[in-house]
Structures are given as structure tokens and as C-alpha cells.
Amino acid sequence: xxxxxxxxxxxxxxxxxxxGTVSDRSRSERRLGWMLAGPAFFVMLxxxxxxxxxxxxxxxxxxxxxxxxxxxxxxxNNYWVILTDSLWWQSxxxxxxxxxxxxxxxxxxxxxxAMVMAKALRSIRPVVRAAILIPYAVITVVxxxxxxFAFDINTGFVNSWFTWLPxxxxxxxxxxxxxxxxxxxxxxxxxKTTPFISLLLLAGLAQVPEVLQEAAQVDGATWWQxxxxxxxxxxxxxxxxxxxxxxxxxxxxxxxxxxMTNGANGTESVxxxxxxxxxxxxxxxxxxxVSVLLFIxxxxxxxxxxxxxxxxxxxxxxx
Amino acid sequence: MSTRKKxxxxxxxxxxxxxxxxxxxxxxxxxxxxxxxxxxxxxTPTNVSWDNYETILTGSASDxxxxxxxxxxxxxxxxxxxxxxxxxxxxxxxxxxDFPGKRLILSTALAVAIxxxxxxxxxLFNVWRQIGLYDTWPGLIxxxxxxxxxxxxxxxxxxxxxxPWEMEQAAQVDGATTWQxxxKVIVPLAAPGVFTTAIIAFFIAWxxxxxxxxLTSTEAARPVPAALGLFSGASQFExxxxxxxxxxxxxxxxxxxLVLLFQRRIVAGLTNGAVKG
Numbered sequence: 001x002x003x004x005x006x007x008x009x010x011x012x013x014x015x016x017x018x019x020g021t022v023s024d025r026s027r028s029e030r031r032l033g034w035m036l037a038g039p040a041f042f043v044m045l046x047x048x049x050x051x052x053x054x055x056x057x058x059x060x061x062x063x064x065x066x067x068x069x070x071x072x073x074x075x076x077n078n079y080w081v082i083l084t085d086s087l088w089w090q091s092x093x094x095x096x097x098x099x100x101x102x103x104x105x106x107x108x109x110x111x112x113x114a115m116v117m118a119k120a121l122r123s124i125r126p127v128v129r130a131a132i133l134i135p136y137a138v139i140t141v142v143x144x145x146x147x148x149f150a151f152d153i154n155t156g157f158v159n160s161w162f163t164w165l166p167x168x169x170x171x172x173x174x175x176x177x178x179x180x181x182x183x184x185x186x187x188x189x190x191x192k193t194t195p196f197i198s199l200l201l202l203a204g205l206a207q208v209p210e211v212l213q214e215a216a217q218v219d220g221a222t223w224w225q226x227x228x229x230x231x232x233x234x235x236x237x238x239x240x241x242x243x244x245x246x247x248x249x250x251x252x253x254x255x256x257x258x259x260m261t262n263g264a265n266g267t268e269s270v271x272x273x274x275x276x277x278x279x280x281x282x283x284x285x286x287x288x289x290v291s292v293l294l295f296i297x298x299x300x301x302x303x304x305x306x307x308x309x310x311x312x313x314x315x316x317x318x319x
Numbered sequence: 320m321s322t323r324k325k326x327x328x329x330x331x332x333x334x335x336x337x338x339x340x341x342x343x344x345x346x347x348x349x350x351x352x353x354x355x356x357x358x359x360x361x362x363t364p365t366n367v368s369w370d371n372y373e374t375i376l377t378g379s380a381s382d383x384x385x386x387x388x389x390x391x392x393x394x395x396x397x398x399x400x401x402x403x404x405x406x407x408x409x410x411x412x413x414x415x416x417d418f419p420g421k422r423l424i425l426s427t428a429l430a431v432a433i434x435x436x437x438x439x440x441x442x443l444f445n446v447w448r449q450i451g452l453y454d455t456w457p458g459l460i461x462x463x464x465x466x467x468x469x470x471x472x473x474x475x476x477x478x479x480x481x482x483p484w485e486m487e488q489a490a491q492v493d494g495a496t497t498w499q500x501x502x503k504v505i506v507p508l509a510a511p512g513v514f515t516t517a518i519i520a521f522f523i524a525w526x527x528x529x530x531x532x533x534l535t536s537t538e539a540a541r542p543v544p545a546a547l548g549l550f551s552g553a554s555q556f557e558x559x560x561x562x563x564x565x566x567x568x569x570x571x572x573x574x575x576x577l578v579l580l581f582q583r584r585i586v587a588g589l590t591n592g593a594v595k596g
Contacts, residue, residue: 026417033418040409040472041424044431047439047465054442065445116331124332130582131339136589137574138343139526141544142567146342149349155560157345160360170360191342196589203590248433255528259548271437271529278441279533291438298435 052295059289065282078289088290090266091273092297097182098269099250102189106246107239109190110197117198118205136195144259147188151175178265185267188256193249197242204238205231244305248298270294343571350564357560371565380550380562386538387546388570394456394542395524398463403517406471413472414479425476428469439465440533447534454535459542462530467520474519477591478512515588518577525574543570 059078063071082088113132120128135143149155151174162168174180208231216226232239254271261267263276274294278287345362352359353368375384413421443462444453452458482505490500531545538546547566550559578585 029416030418030420033412033416034420036412036416037409037420037424040405040468041427043405043464044427044468044472047462047468048431048434051439051442051446052434054446055438058442058445113335116335120332121325121328124328126582128332128335129586130579131336133578133582133585134339134343134575137522137578138571139528139544139567139574141528141547142346142571143342145547145563145567146346149560149564150342150345154358155349157360157362161362191338195339199586199589202586206590245433252435252437254437255544255548258528258532271435274437274441275529275533278444284441284445287441291435291441294435295438298433298438302433 052292055288055291055295058284059292061285063283063285065284074285078285079293081286082289082293087268087273088270088293091268091270094182094267095251095253095269095271098186098189098253099247101186102193102250103243103246105186105190106194106197107243110194110201110242113194113198114201114205117202132195132198134195135192136199138192140192140255141259143192144188144256147184147191147256148175148260151184175261175264178267181261181265181267185253185256185260188260189250189253192256193246197246200242200245201235201238204235204242207238208234240305240309244302247305248301251298251301252294270297343575346564346567346571349561350568352561352564354558354561357558371561372569374562375566375569380566383538383546383550384543384566387541387543390456390459390538390540391525391542391544391570394459394463394540395521397456398460398467398524399517399521401460402464402467402471402520403475403513405468406475406516407513409472410475410479413476414482415484424472428472431465432469432473434465436466436527436529440529444533452534454537454540456540458534459530459540462534463524463527466523466527470523471516471520474516474588474591475512478515478588479509482508482512511584512588515581515584518581518585519588522574522577525570 060073060075061071062074062077117125117128117132151158153159153171153173153175156174158174159168159170159172163170172180174184212230212234213226216230221229252271253269254275257263257267257269257272258275263272268276270290271294274287274290277283277290281287348363349357350371351367351369352364353366353370356364356366356368359365374380409424412418413424439462447453447458452461484505486504486508487500490504491497495503526544527542528544528548531542532548535541535545541549543566547563547570550563550566
């Protein structure tokens with residue numbers, strides 16, 4: 001491992017330490033540090049960097065598993081095929097839509113939950129906290145099934161409970177068209193992942209100095225003013241980190257779509273498209289190219305967050 | 320606090336509990352429905368029937384569900400153990416030693432955590448088939464490390480940073496040997512952090528679906544979520560809804576128990592790891 005590429009971090013040597021031994025000590029500390037952390041670092045690279053490089057390589061070939069003899073180098077042709085295909089743009093649109101809708105709703109809902117957890121009576125706090133953790137811990141596939149069965153035309157109770165809503169009747173087929181399928185997928189995702197975002201926001205709330213709140217209150221600020229002028233600006237870092245994590249997580253949406261619609265009615269997400277190309281159609285070349293494109297998109301989103309919104313992850317870590 | 324406010328808090332709390340438990344209650348309810356009840360449009364079963372549990376535990380679907388349960392437990396526990404062990408050394412180095420590359424390791428962990436799983440799995444599908452890891456336990460344990468290791472490093476280094484390491488020296492000054500100081504002072508302080516990290520890592524591995532369906536093809540290695548996702552009933556004439564619900568309930572129980580037992584620690588672990596890191 002090269003350590004020279006990074007600027008040396010400032011060391012504050014203990015005052016009593018004799019000068020001569022410091023460099024020896026720091027050198028051995030550096031070696032020990034990498035000996036301890038190296039294996040974890042290496043394993044992380046091995047299980048991610050290697051596969052993505054392999055995907056980049058395979059994406060340059062026209063290669064179908066059922067027809068291995070006709071494997072041929074085609075350069076960037078796979079990318080061209082994908083980017084000019086409406087399927088790709090449809091899946092991007094679905095993914096972006098689900099991401100924007102779920103993350104927006106989750107942010108508002110999660111903030112409310114975080115406020116309740118922070119301020120709730122001592123007696124109900126553990127109950128609320130345990131309840132919140134359950135959706136987080138439930139398997140996504142199980143949550144997707146629960147929501148699917150609830151809305152399903154045969155097994156569900158939603159149609160008989162909500163007949164009073166306009167447009168809902170005993171034979172409303174929620175998974176029969178695009179809009180309603182997306183709606184149910186979003187509901188399931190929101191239920192499952194709001195707790196995570198609310199826990200991140202709870203940690204952010206704890207970092208807002210109590211003094212500021214009191215000062216604002218003394219100055220006569222209303223609850224709403226304090227929320228917008230004191231609480232939110234002071235936890236901006238936590239909000240941005242939560243947004244970044246959840247956006248990237250939402251962008252890989254796959255499990256719920258697989259269970260609920262299996263990509264029917266144009267509900268295919270980018271992850272699902274990559275899966276279908278590789279596993280169902282055994283088009284290794286095309287599937288790899290979709291994977292690489294998804295990876296690039298995720299990197300771009302992360303960079304946009306970090307550069308554009310100035311998300312400073314180290315400040316959020318309280319350093 | 321006024322009574323009115325108290326009532327409001329209780330109502331708010333009750334809404335949250337209902338929100339969190341409603342889908343769980345629903346899936347339990349379907350799992351107890353008899354086949355004739357499945358399509359009755361009601362939330363609750365008219366008669367409680369244990370048939371679905373029989374189907375998956377001893378009946379026609381047991382050879383699909385039970386091996387999957389064994390695979391999930393085995394694979395997730397091993398992946399969790401390996402990532403906790405690796406993360407323990409890394410987190411110790413990050414919390415206690417000063418060396419260039421600390422930030423590099425933490426940023427790498429972050430980058431790996433946000434990596435789209437599907438981008439890892441499509442190339443692995445082909446490679447695993449060629450080198451014989453397809454549809455085996457190691458073939459899932461290795462990629463699972465990409466899920467469990469980053470969060471383990473983050474969470475554990477957050478915990479380790481809060482350990483008052485001076486106590487080790489204090490114990491040695493008081494006459495303890497190095498080993499005694501480590502075992503009697505540091506281990507008890509570090510154990511809760513390691514344990515919490517293990518629970519969170521286990522949840523993440525247990526939740527995996529993508530690796531599970533892509534990298535397995537039989538009950539030799541297929542984990543529970545993948546088995547549930549591909550489950551279509553013992554025969555095409557049988558509606559799998561009830562059996563899926565029963566299996567879903569059974570795999571949700573251990574998770575709910577863990578959450579109820581360790582909720583305080585899990586919250587601390589998630590918030591520390593993700594925000595304070």
C-alpha cells in the first residue's frame with residue numbers, strides 16, 4: 001500500500017517525548033496501522049474494485065452465454081445500443097421518479113419521527129424506538145410481499161377498505177398499470193426505509209445546541225421559526241448525509257420491483273434492467289454495460305452531492 | 320407537563336407503533352388464513368389455521384424453505400464474523416493509531432457502502448461459474464463482505480473512538496499485566512461496540528436479495544430472501560401466498576427479537592456509524 005500519495009496528517013507529539021524517537025515511533029505506528037487495517041482495506045477493494053473492472057472489460061464484448069463461440073470484441077457498441085434504446089431511458093425515468101418521490105417523502109416523514117423520538121416522553125421513548133427499528137430490520141423482500149398482498153386484487157384488503165376513495169373499487173387492479181404500480185412500490189420503499197433516515201436525522205438533532213433553541217425562545221421566536229431558523233440550519237450536515245445515503249440507496253431499487261411487478265408495465269428500474277440482461281437473457285456483454293452505466297450514474301450523483309451541495313462528510317462525522 | 324400534552328404524546332406514539340407494525344400484523348394475519356380465506360378481502364382470517372406453517376415446516380414446501388433458512392443463517396453468520404474480525408483490527412488502528420491512510424480507509428468504506436450491488440453481481444455471475452464458486456456458500460460469503468465490511472468498519476471505529484484507552488495504562492500502573500489490562504479493562508469496554516456492529520452487519524447480510532438470486536441456483540446455497548422471491552408453490556395449482564406469508568413471518572421473528580432486546584444499542588450503532596463515524 002502506498003502511503004506517500006496522502007499528505008501526512010498533523011501529529012501532535014507528546015510534550016515529554018524526546019524529539020529523536022518521534023519519527024521512529026511514527027514510522028512503526030504507520031506500519032502497525034497498515035498491518036491492522038490493511039486486510040480490511042484489501043478485502044473491500046477485492047470485492048468491489050475487481051468486479052467493476054471485470055464488468056468494464058466484459059462490457060466491451062458482444063457475448064451471450066448461450067452462444068459463447070460468437071464472443072467478439074465490439075468496443076463501445078454495447079453502450080451505444082443501450083443509450084439509444086428507449087428501455088434504458090424508461091428505466092432511468094422510473095428509477096429517478098422512485099428516488100425523488102421516496103426520498104422527499106422520507107425526509108419529511110423521517111424528520112417528524114426524529115422530532116418525536118427526540119422529544120417524546122421518557123416513558124414512551126423506548127417503545128417508539130423499538131417500533132421504528134422494526135421496518136428497518138425487516139427483510140425488504142418480506143416488506144414487498146406484505147405490501148403486494150395488501151394491494152393485490154385477489155389477496156388484498158385495500159380494495160375493500162378504501163372503496164370510499166374515488167377510483168378505488170372492488171376490482172381495482174393496482175398492479176395492472178404503470179402509475180398505480182409505481183405508487184405501491186414507493187409506499188413499500190417509504191415504509192421500509194424511513195426509519196433509517198429518521199435515525200440519521202435524530203443524530204443530527206442531538207447536535208443542535210440547546211442554548212440556541214433557548215435563546216431563540218427567549219427572543220420570542222415561534223416554534224415554526226425556531227424549526228426553520230435554528231434547528232434545520234444547524235443540522236444541515238446531517239440532513240445532507242442522510243439525503244446522500246438514501247438517494248444512492250433508492251437509486252439501486254431492485255427487491256421491491258422484483259417481488260411486486262417483476263418489471264411489468266414499464267416499472268423496470270436500472271438495476272432490474274441490468275439483472276434481466278445478464279441473468280434472464282444471459283447477455284453478459286450488454287448486462288455488464290448496463291452495470292457500468294449504473295455505477296457511473298451513482299458516482300456522478302455522489303459527486304454532485306459532495307461538490308454541488310458541499311456535503312462535507314468529515315464535518316458530519318464531527319471531526 | 321399538562322395532561323393534554325401527555326395525551327398528545329401517547330397518541331403520537333401510538334400512531335408510530337401502528338405505522339411500524341401494521342404490515343407485520345398483516346403478513347402474520349395472511350399466514351394464519353386458510354386457503355379459502357386468502358381471497359376474502361378481509362384483514363383478519365375468519366378461522367385461525369396453521370396449515371401454512373405446516374406446509375413450509377413439514378409439508379410440501381419444507382424442502383425449499385428449510386435449506387434456505389440453514390443457508391441464510393450459516394452464510395450470514397460467517398460473513399458477519401469475518402467482517403467483524405477484519406473491522407476490529409481496522410477500527411482499532413483507526414481509533415488508536417495515527418497513520419496516514421486513515422481517511423483513505425474510511426472513505427473507501429463509504430464508497431463501497433454506496434456501491435450499486437447489481438454492478439458487482441453481474442460480472443461475478445460469470446466469474447463464479449468459471450471458477451466453481453457459483454451456487455456455493457463461499458460464493459455468497461465473499462460478496463456479502465462488500466455489504467457487511469464497510470458498515471462494520473464505520474460503526475466499530477465510532478465505538479472504539481469513545482473508549483477511554485488511558486484506562487489500560489491506568490490498570491498497568493496499578494499492577495495489572497498487559498494481558499490482564501487488555502482482558503479485564505479493554506475487552507469489556509469494546510465488547511458492546513463489537514456486538515452491536517455484529518447485529519447491524521447481520522441485518523444487512525440477512526436482508527440481501529440481489530446476490531442471493533443471481534449467484535445461486537439450487538437449495539445448496541440459496542438464502543431465504545431469494546427462496547421467497549422465487550417461491551411459486553409446490554405445484555402450479557397451489558396458491559403460494561399463504562406459504563410465503565408463513566415463511567416471511569418465521570424469518571422476521573429473529574430480527575424482531577433482536578431489535579426488541581438491543582434497540583438502544585442498535586440505535587446508537589446506526590447513528591454513531593453513519594453520522595459521527
